[in-house]
Amino acid sequence: MQSTEMNETDVNQNVVVIGASHGGVNFGFSLRQQGWQGSITLVDSDPELPYHRPPLSKKTLQSEECLSTPLKAEKAYTDSKIDLRLGVTVDAIDRENKQLTLNGGESLPYDKLVIATGCSAFIPPIPGLLSQSKYFAMRTFADVQAIQAALNESNDKEVVIIGGGYIGLESASSFVSLGAKVTVIEKQEKILSRVTSSVMSEFLSDLHVSKGIALETGKDVVEIKQVGCKQLVVCGDGSEYSSDFILVGVGVRLNTQLAINAGLVVEEGIKVNGVCQTSDPDIFAIGDCTKHYSTVYDRWIRLESVQNAVDQAKGAAQFLAKGTSPAPVVPWFWSDQYEYKLQIVGLSQGYDELVVRKEDEGQFSVWYFLGERLLCVEAVNHTKSYVLGTQIIKKGLLVDKAAISDSSVALSKELIIKQ
Structure with a gap:
């Protein structure tokens, strides 16, 4: 270079x-x-005037x-x-x-x-999928327009989402708010298994189930059948799920x-x-x-x-x-699902220990460490954890893990930073 x-x-x-x-x-x-x-x-x-994704x-x-x-x-x-x-x-x-x-x-x-x-949406070569007229991705404004039209045309509002990643889960929460009956099918045993811990995966799983989502994990979609005006999503274990249309959210192509x-x-x-x-x-x-x-x-x-x-x-x-170079930055992400905002700073891959800090009802954070080094913080409805985690990761500071896990200890830099 x-x-x-x-x-x-x-x-x-x-x-x-x-x-x-x-x-x-x-x-x-x-x-x-x-x-x-x-x-x-x-x-x-x-062709659309550039827009927020x-x-x-x-x-x-x-x-x-x-x-x-x-x-x-x-x-x-x-x-x-x-x-x-x-x-x-x-x-x-x-x-x-x-x-x-x-x-x-x-x-x-x-x-x-x-x-x-x-990136573009990856559409897997599932037999019968490409021959169906009602499957969609969630990448462009045109996609959303087509999805809304399909939902409005549907009497039963049955939606199957293939893929339990962030796009699939955010879409699921939106479909529920629009009165749809939603099934999420995820190939792995847990949703978001490649990008987060069991703690966050289980929290989001319980959240979606509590909102009425049928969450089917550990299932591989092997075929799509057309049955009348419905699409029948068939899994490798023989289970079948009826839908008016299918949202595909299994990944992207660069x-x-x-x-x-x-x-x-x-x-x-x-x-x-x-x-x-x-x-x-x-x-x-x-x-x-x-x-x-x-x-x-x-x-x-x-x-x-x-x-x-x-x-x-x-x-x-x-x-x-x-002609000058920018300073290094720490990655950050966010996801809105129902009344919960998940804010993430850093990358958790490679962690060997995690600390969970519980705040008030519906507020908690997960802190990921490799040895004594803080790699990542995931905060649910708790911006303070996210902000503090950002400062710590950016400056490479060491923290007191016991203080973080103890919710009776105020979450401040003065109290949790190791001297």
């Missing part, structure tokens, strides 16, 4: 961004705010009008002299001539290129094919350095499609989060405009 400083002539060059979601839009505006005088073009295949499975799905929430007003792009080209697909990157081939054959030149293509075809280094994500440069110093990549080295966790990681996309966008913009 190369880190080349920008010189004064670079500010008069043109930057093209492929992808106008959180990463691409934040990059464009950050670059302009930091003094970039050259042209900025955002290209995206989605997290509300799709929550507020957007639940709203009667089903309106997207724009990241920026349309006028803001004009005012910032950002050329927004929507409904346009990039077919190829020509690194030698520094130009893109767009659908329809048009060429678009660049001096600096940013790839912010994110949108890295453009980078692969262009000869960039891609290893479970487009590999980037600390300022988001790829193996080509004139091409940057940000967001879910990237893999970067975390100095906080001393390993290569790939993150699917708005926070990471925005942080990388701002860091790459800072480097392009100023």
